[in-house]
Amino acid sequence: MSKKRQKNVWRSEINDIIRGACGGFLFGIPLLYTMEVWWIGSRAKPQLMMIAIALMFIVVYLLNQIEGFRKRRYSWIAHQAAMDTVEAIAIGIACSTFVLLLLRELTPETSLRESLGKIIFENVPFAIGVALSNQLLGDTDNSDGETQATDQGNNQGDELHATFSDLGATLIGATVIAFNIAPTDEVTMLAAAASPPWELVMIAASLLISYGIVFQAGFSDQQKRKQQKGIFQRPSSETIVSYLVSLLAGAFMLWFFQKLTFSDPWTMWLDHTLILGLPATIGGAAGRLAI
Secondary structure (H helix, E strand, O other), X not given: OHHHHHHHHHHHHHHHHHXXXXXXXXXXXXXXXXHXXXXXXXXXXXXXXXXXXXXXXXXXXXXXXXXXXXXXXXXXXXXXXXXXXXXXXHHHHHHHHHHHHHOOOOOOOOOHHHHHHHHHHHHHHHHHHHHOHHHHOOOOOOOOHXXXXXXXXXXXXXXXHHHHHHHHHHHHHHHHHHHHHOOOOHHHHHHHHOOHHHHHHHHHHHHHHHXXXXXXXXXXXXXXXXXXXXXXOOHHHHHHHHHHHHHHHHHHHHHHOOOOOXXXXXXXXXXXXXXXXXXXXXXXXXXXXXX
16 A cells, blocks of 8 residues: 555656646747847856846745645645745756757857856746646646536547647647747757757657647646547647647748748758747647647
8 A cells, every 4th residue: 555655656746747847848948949048148147147046946936835836735835835946946957958958059068157057047937837837737627427428429529620620729839839939040040050860859859748748747638638539639649740730830930931942952941840840849739738
């Protein structure tokens, strides 16, 4: 019995961390494609870094008192909220560091001071997103048997409608995010530094983050989504098809803002689209959760 309880505690902790990380990606990914934040972080003095950490701790602590990233709440215990705040900031640091490495904004040649500055300043929206993860797209699952039976009947009623609803929501979410990033010069800068093996890593990361947001983080009727019937409604196939739709939305936005033209080589289209595909895929995942 004690081993089973301990296993459930670890499973709950892992789910909380996944939920927090996905909330950080949803909230923080657009700012990671902003070169001004890279520059501010790379030039930040230690005093400014400490001020940023202190202010971030206060904001995240207050958010943890209201909602937080855990399903179970300890809002009346001050030290538990403080521990959750430290954990939320740590999750944000891990996520922002991962994406900065993915975008080649952190390399072995980057100095320690510059790396710390970039991570700390990029971590601000990530840590806030972690603290807001339940509030952003909380689980609205209802355990009532009648509701579940009704949902199951509706899901089985029209597979095409469910499929097109998901694809449409993915397209809208991806377009909204890509619309804000495609006109900037960051995509061109990042695409120029990306090598083919690194692009494969970006594809894998995009698919993994999208899958985690929709099917692992516990957001917005996750169990109902797993049981939903449709042409591409299995978690793996839905993730892949939604990623392709997000890439299409990103490519269209790049063409719309004249960052790419039909006279450009296909390799240039591929590089730019895969770079923009990461935030577009996260936007597409958020769109699927919103329906």
